[in-house]
Amino acid sequence: MKIYLVRHGQAQVAAGRRRDAPLSPLGHTQAGHLAKWLAGDARLDGDTSLTVGSVVTSPLTQARETAEYVCAPLGLPARAQHTLTEADFPLSPELPSSTAPFARRRGRLLSERYLDFRAQARAALAELTRCAQESGRPVLAVTHGGLIGTVVRVVAESDTFHLTLYHCGITALDWSDGRWRLSHVNLWDHLPVPLRTT
Template identity: 30%
Template sequence: MSTGWGAPDTSPTRLLLLRHGQTPLSVERRFAGRGDVPLTEAGRAQAAAAARRLAGRGVDAIVSSPLLRTRSTAEYAAEALGLPVEADDGFVETDFGAWEGMTFAEAREHDPVAVDRWVSDPRAAPPGGEAFASVSLRVGAARDALVERYRGRTVLVVTHVTPIKTLVQQALLAPVQALYRMHLDTASLTEVDVYADGPMVMRAFNDTSHLA
């Protein structure tokens, strides 16, 4: 991958990364991985607002994590854009294993050693779950496959906190530990350009102006 200062000389594949709308677990700041939780009423309103924002963009395709909260969010965009939704398992959320549905404090109370290891080492996984280092490999492969399918086009990817953070971390050539230093709001938009000759460029991060 090129790290030079020269501007890439190809048209990028633009990834519009939309986090799903609010859920009951996000309200209480609980681990929400593979559990199929629905959107709240506020989450549906957020998804509709994001769809209105995206209606003015030249989006060529919509790709979504297969979980209910992302599919429901993607359906609003699909209606606004007149496009089908393509499910992609590569953009599913981290598997939080035994911590699913817990708050951070509850997980720490239950297993403080495992939590301390997890927050300090991206190779450590929650009990029965998935390490951030593994998520990074999975999401990177999904990104590469997506860019191959839609090279030079604009793709809306409706996904979760960790996959979006991972794509930003990779765009910035940051260590995996950078995931612990980012915050993403529900229904926020992040934009990453992927150039055919190697570099990725972050254009926007955690944009919630459509929710104001």
């Protein structure tokens, strides 16, 4: 069972609308490259092609607009999934820190708002898993960097790391042999170097 998590294209940053904003001109270009790659021979590696059975999206504008690009050449509709919405606070300061790279983490408790968002990410993964199981096909979710990073932390059962994710980058999860496999993080082969942004 495969689940592909795609970060939306670059959004316009407007005062008071950082969380829910339309794509910037560059974001439209990024989403167009992603869609063209997915509609063609989307190779994950030498042996594996990325195929999509269904598309779900965060209801926020930048994700919906990216999903529209993805869906058009695939002939698939996008279904909005509320649990794919981004956090409304910066995540990195909420995560445990340490005094040195391999030192034991301080026993600081995680904030209630982070725990709530982590529960949302777990619910999002459960919904995506159910969709993939029911259809027997891979699911592609267009969402946000904070949500993708938190889903990876849920799978890893660790809140001790932060991921920097690229616009229209792909993170691939595969459930097989009773465990999650994280096969790709930030796959961006479909984007020319000038289009790679965080």
